[in-house]
Amino acid sequence: MLDIKLLRESPAEIATNLAARHVRIFDDLGSDEAGDGWAQATVERLVGLDHAYLELLREQEDVRRQQNETSAAMKKVGKLPKAEQQAARAPLVEAGRRLRDREHELAELAQAALTARDEAWGRVPNLTHPEVPRSHDQHRELHRWGTPRDFAAEGFTAEQGPRDHLTIAESLDLVDFASGAKVAGQKFYYLKNEAVLLDLALQHFALGVARKHGFTLHTTPDLAREEILQGLGFNPRGESTQVYSVENSDLCLVGTAEITLGGMLADTILEIDRLPLLVAGLSHCFRTEAGSAGQESRGLYRVHQFTKVELFAFTAAEGDESAAMHQRMLAIEEEIFQALGLPYVVLDIASGDLGGPAYRKFDIEAWMPGRGDFGEVTSTSNCLDYQARRLKIRYRPDGDGKKKAKPKYVHMLNGTAVATSRALVAILENYQQADGSVLVPEVLRPWVGCDRIGPR
RNA sequence: GGAGGAGUGGCCGAGCGGUCGAAGGCAACGGACUUGAAAUCCGUCGUGCCCUCACGGGUACCGUGGGUUCGAAUCCCACCUCCUCCGCCA
Numbered sequence: 001m002l003d004i005k006l007l008r009e010s011p012a013e014i015a016t017n018l019a020a021r022h023v024r025i026f027d028d029l030g031s032d033e034a035g036d037g038w039a040q041a042t043v044e045r046l047v048g049l050d051h052a053y054l055e056l057l058r059e060q061e062d063v064r065r066q067q068n069e070t071s072a073a074m075k076k077v078g079k080l081p082k083a084e085q086q087a088a089r090a091p092l093v094e095a096g097r098r099l100r101d102r103e104h105e106l107a108e109l110a111q112a113a114l115t116a117r118d119e120a121w122g123r124v125p126n127l128t129h130p131e132v133p134r135s136h137d138q139h140r141e142l143h144r145w146g147t148p149r150d151f152a153a154e155g156f157t158a159e160q161g162p163r164d165h166l167t168i169a170e171s172l173d174l175v176d177f178a179s180g181a182k183v184a185g186q187k188f189y190y191l192k193n194e195a196v197l198l199d200l201a202l203q204h205f206a207l208g209v210a211r212k213h214g215f216t217l218h219t220t221p222d223l224a225r226e227e228i229l230q231g232l233g234f235n236p237r238g239e240s241t242q243v244y245s246v247e248n249s250d251l252c253l254v255g256t257a258e259i260t261l262g263g264m265l266a267d268t269i270l271e272i273d274r275l276p277l278l279v280a281g282l283s284h285c286f287r288t289e290a291g292s293a294g295q296e297s298r299g300l301y302r303v304h305q306f307t308k309v310e311l312f313a314f315t316a317a318e319g320d321e322s323a324a325m326h327q328r329m330l331a332i333e334e335e336i337f338q339a340l341g342l343p344y345v346v347l348d349i350a351s352g353d354l355g356g357p358a359y360r361k362f363d364i365e366a367w368m369p370g371r372g373d374f375g376e377v378t379s380t381s382n383c384l385d386y387q388a389r390r391l392k393i394r395y396r397p398d399g400d401g402k403k404k405a406k407p408k409y410v411h412m413l414n415g416t417a418v419a420t421s422r423a424l425v426a427i428l429e430n431y432q433q434a435d436g437s438v439l440v441p442e443v444l445r446p447w448v449g450c451d452r453i454g455p456r
Numbered sequence: 457g458g459a460g461g462a463g464u465g466g467c468c469g470a471g472c473g474g475u476c477g478a479a480g481g482c483a484a485c486g487g488a489c490u491u492g493a494a495a496u497c498c499g500u501c502g503u504g505c506c507c508u509c510a511c512g513g514g515u516a517c518c519g520u521g522g523g524u525u526c527g528a529a530u531c532c533c534a535c536c537u538c539c540u541c542c543g544c545c546a
Contacts, residue, residue, distance in 0.1 A: 057505080057515090058506065058507080060515090061505090061506065061507095061514065061516085062514085064514090064515060064516085065514065065515070067526085067527080068514095068527090071474065071527045072474085074474075074526060074527070075474050075475075075527090078474085089526085096525090096527070097526065099526085100526075100527090269466075269502095269503090271466080392504095394503095407503080
């Protein structure tokens with residue numbers, strides 16, 4: 001959530017940003033309309049909601065002040081002669097009752113107004129880094145690494161070119177989607193044989209890299225309270241939610257350890273010498289994939305459950321600290337995919353595709369020969385203080401001599417070290433051999449225990 | 457799962473229904489003393505929101521949410537969390 005003061009002080013900036021992000025806040029004011037008038041109208045409605053709340057708040061505080069005055073007067077009554085107390089007390093009690101009733105009334109109205117405002121304000125996305133391409137989905141390519149293999153030159157024939165990961169995995173008996181569907185449903189799966197070892201090897205490898213870079217390793221809960229999800233900018237409720245909720249509880253299955261790592265420090269004020277604070281988390285990730293039926297539905301690319309090693313950083317809000325950390329996290333992700341020997345492209349994600357909390361987002365897309373295109377394998381976002389505000393994660397900046405400095409919200413960043421399912425797709429497809437076998441990337445061999453899977 | 461106990465400021469810890477945003481201690485910060493440091497002494501020292509250019513004023517917060525009362529950190533109810541004991545169990 002953004003600072004509400006931004007709405008009061010620079011509403012135009014909010015409107016411009018809404019337009020760039022194509023984010024609809026109110027059902028009847030959407031980005032599908034011509035021009036940016038809808039964004040302007042959205043901001044005006046937000047301002048109206050804020051005013052309504054402030055007015056009630058002022059009135060409520062005024063009544064409370066009167067209540068306090070009545071109480072103070074009541075205290076003095078005790079010092080009067082006994083005979084006079086009764087008479088002095090009666091009107092105060094009467095006034096107090098009236099004020100209490102009025103206060104209850106106003107409290108309810110103010111609370112409702114605040115809820116209405118925040119419900120809408122909470123959906124307003126973060127501001128957008130100036131260099132982010134302003135577009136629905138035309139991302140900027142930052143750079144490339146590696147060269148896709150020339151399969152034809154290696155003896156893959158025209159009719160039998162490189163196969164996709166599902167074909168490979170099935171021929172080598174590495175996955176079982178049929179049983180997954182029977183037991184848990186479409187898009188659930190079992191990994192089998194070397195795929196299990198490969199999956200664990202990726203985790204082990206990524207954790208090692210994270211640790212080397214100073215991240216404290218964690219395994220995290222795979223569930224989290226709704227409140228935490230909301231703090232991180234996720235919407236567990238709503239028709240197109242990506243989040244599984246547990247019935248009769250306020251728990252959700254996490255879609256990423258970003259949630260559990262970010263939520264870990266909710267409601268704390270950190271001493272500045274603890275920053276930057278780097279944590280990495282291994283968790284399962286659950287996604288409903290609502291609305292994505294049919295999209296890349298084959299195989300492991302888009303599934304309901306996978307395992308991920310996540311990087312997370314809390315930095316001070318000074319200067320370009322978080323921007324520098326963002327580059328650092330991207331560099332770690334690149335290090336991992338270079339070590340795995342997977343060609344990739346790095347994208348600066350366009351404004352229309354950023355998601356609510358991100359100020360800027362870099363994706364790595366690895367080359368996937370099976371589809372003849374790049375596919376997303378990591379994503380790192382700098383969310384500035386957008387998440388910290390609702391989670392109340394602050395730090396105390398260095399004071400300038402006399403006084404302790406006011407706490408400030410930290411900046412929060414997240415990034416994928418490795419999502420094993422997507423990495424498996426890339427590995428199987430890039431390391432396939434003409435004889436049907438798959439080479440194991442060298443860095444993973446110590447854990448897989450062999451240098452080649454198959455042929456079978 | 458059953459029975460008890462507890463949740464107060466960065467930490468520890470007091471707190472009779474009105475004089476409590478809350479004693480005291482530690483830590484931190486500023487100053488004095490010192491060649492420097494330690495020790496000692498003096499002082500400062502929670503957070504949010506609203507109003508104000510500012511000085512400042514108002515209001516709220518003692519795990520969370522309700523309730524009783526003219527008035528709640530203090531009484532009542534529910535929930536959350538932690539601790540102890542019993543039971544069960546990877």
